Amino acid sequence: MSKDLRVFDVSMEFTRRDSNVLALDRVEMNVPAGRFVSIIGPSGCGKSTLLRLIADVMQPSAGRVAVGGRSPAEARREHEFGFVFQSPTLLPWRTVLQNIELPLDIVGRSKRPHSSARDLIELVGLKGFESALPPELSGGMQQRAAIARALMLRPSVLLLDEPFGALDEITRQRMNLELLRIWAETGTTALLVTHSIAEAVFMSDQVLVMSERPGRITGIVEVPLARPRTLDMMRSTAFFECVNRVRDGLFGVEAHAGSTEHHDMPLVVEAY
Numbered sequence: 001m002s003k004d005l006r007v008f009d010v011s012m013e014f015t016r017r018d019s020n021v022l023a024l025d026r027v028e029m030n031v032p033a034g035r036f037v038s039i040i041g042p043s044g045c046g047k048s049t050l051l052r053l054i055a056d057v058m059q060p061s062a063g064r065v066a067v068g069g070r071s072p073a074e075a076r077r078e079h080e081f082g083f084v085f086q087s088p089t090l091l092p093w094r095t096v097l098q099n100i101e102l103p104l105d106i107v108g109r110s111k112r113p114h115s116s117a118r119d120l121i122e123l124v125g126l127k128g129f130e131s132a133l134p135p136e137l138s139g140g141m142q143q144r145a146a147i148a149r150a151l152m153l154r155p156s157v158l159l160l161d162e163p164f165g166a167l168d169e170i171t172r173q174r175m176n177l178e179l180l181r182i183w184a185e186t187g188t189t190a191l192l193v194t195h196s197i198a199e200a201v202f203m204s205d206q207v208l209v210m211s212e213r214p215g216r217i218t219g220i221v222e223v224p225l226a227r228p229r230t231l232d233m234m235r236s237t238a239f240f241e242c243v244n245r246v247r248d249g250l251f252g253v254e255a256h257a258g259s260t261e262h263h264d265m266p267l268v269v270e271a272y
């Protein structure tokens with residue numbers, strides 16, 4: 001069965017003591033199984049909220065999410081989601097191998113088909129570090145371990161919330177290439193939240209552009225670059241056309257001439 005990810009008219013309102021905050025406003029998404037899609041938008045526009053709604057961490061105020069026709073709650077019970085956050089959230093007293101096997105310890109080893117932790121360690125490039133403790137690893141290596149852990153129960157959807165935002169540019173670029181290789185090898189659907197226009201375009205089949213809060217999807221940019229992606233594609237005309245289309249979606253076409261000071265989003269494309 002195809003595990004397309006669908007978001008139908010989803011709104012999310014948070015109730016606070018003194019006021020309500022509309023975080024998401026009628027968001028529609030259709031991500032065919034196996035695609036790599038990025039979400040980009042200003043801070044506070046509801047990107048993390050959207051990932052949480054998809055993964056059944058919280059429920060929308062209105063609208064519906066479906067993963068292969070199932071509700072997020074059903075999909076979560078079947079361990080269809082792998083989640084990677086900006087901070088790797090590894091347990092510092094467990095080794096790399098034990099951290100990656102954590103999901104198995106939680107659900108029970110016999111309960112469900114799963115990957116071999118040692119294969120995953122190889123897949124994410126951590127061979128030789130099985131018995132290292134997280135504090136002994138660099139930020140990039142910790143994030144590799146977090147990705148391996150997210151893949152342990154063979155999720156059909158990998159949700160990545162600014163996973164490389166805390167890494168230096170060189171490590172980040174390397175991790176981007178690694179993530180694409182891992183995604184291609186595992187065949188999961190990938191949904192990546194990022195602040196970087198270049199990263200969004202480089203990684204994705206499609207980039208969804210969100211407005212400031214209340215977050216709406218205001219632009220969809222298809223990326224026609226071939227796969228596998230290579231760094232030299234970042235110098236191609238097609239790449240820059242996509243970058244410009246995403247930028248237009250974020251700041252409006254008129255922004256090329258004017259200031260973007262009122263946005264707190266860095267234009268990371270210059271850093272590549």
Ligand SMILES: Nc1ncnc2c1ncn2[C@@H]1O[C@H](COP(=O)(O)OP(=O)(O)O)[C@@H](O)[C@H]1O
Nearest residue numbers: 014021023042043044045046047048049050213
């Ligand atoms: N649990 C929550 N309770 C109240 N407000 C929240 C909660 N989670 C997020 N928000 C608010 O919803 C908006 C969107 O947040 P978030 O999804 O984290 O944005 P982003 O990830 O795009 O930066 C923000 O205004 C934030 O303060």
Ligand SMILES: [Mg+2]
Nearest residue numbers: 047048049161
């Ligand atoms: Mg966020």
